[in-house]
Amino acid sequence: MKKILYIEDDPEIGRWTKDDLEKRGFAVEWLTSGDGAPERAADADIVVLDVMLPGLDGFTVGQRLKREAPQTPILMLSARAAVDDKLQGLRFADDYVTKPFHPDELAARIEVLLRRFGPNAGQEIRLKHLAVVPELQTVVDSRTGKEIPLTAKQLQILLYFLKHPNQILTKEQIYEAVWGEPYMEGDKTVMVHIRYLREKIELDPGEPAVIETIRGLGYRVKQ
Incomplete structure (x- = not known):
């Protein structure tokens, strides 16, 4: 279970976002200010950080976190949509999402950062005659060296199987x-x-x- 350090002072947004991320399988520690964030970030896989915070603002907190834990990705959340604000955030953060945001987009952005900074980032997964690099979202036929063009949904399905190797997955699990x-x-x-x-x-x-095909049950990809 991936751990998210979530820093947001708005109680309504914070509770709603925390609950949604936990339903998606993340472990979320929610802080309402940057106090104690560097210590808590040591155990986190990713930091989701609001800009407008009491005391030190999110830009200052994020810069400190990045200096102390450069390998921990930071995703900034902000109602500030101006280019200058985004550029300021992206000087240290790894992604910047403006409010209001859709929960599916936030979850997708988090997944991308976790793949980019994860232990298997950029690593190739061999699957029979296929060479799959999840971080680059590429699937190559190792016999010819040519990339196999997949639609977005086809790629998502294959990557979902690779996240659950050797497990029988039902149609319901895959669809949802x-x-x-x-x-x-x-x-x-x-x-x-x-x-x-x-x-x-x-x-x-x-x-x-x-x-x-596992008859009567679903599908499985062996690794």
Whole structure:
């Protein structure tokens, strides 16, 4: 479980954001000011930091955090949308999101930073005849050296399998993780997308070896 240090003084935004991120599987420690942030950041995988804080502002807090923990990504949140404010934040922060923001966007930005700074950042995952680099979001046929063009949803499905290697994943799990919506029984969206994905990545789509079908249960990718 990835740990987020979340610094936000607005109680309504803070509670709503913390609850949403925890529902997505993150462990969130919420501070309402920058006091004690450097000590807490030592155990965090990422810092999500508001600009407008009591006492030291978010820019000052973020600069201190980056000096003390340069390998911990920082995502700035701010109602300030001016270019100058963004440039000031991006001098030390790794991403800058303006308020109001959609929770799906914030979660996606966090995932990108975690991949970029994670232990497997830039590393290649070998999967049968495929070479996948999640950070670069590339899938290459190692026999030819050519990149396999995937749609955004096809790539998300494959990366979701790689986050859960050797696990049997149901259509419901895949749909809700990739589409972010409740699964409706009988929906064939996942099945159709996996069929087209197999046509691109399997040596023999009729006898898939990368994405296995576990009859009556779901799908699995072995590593």
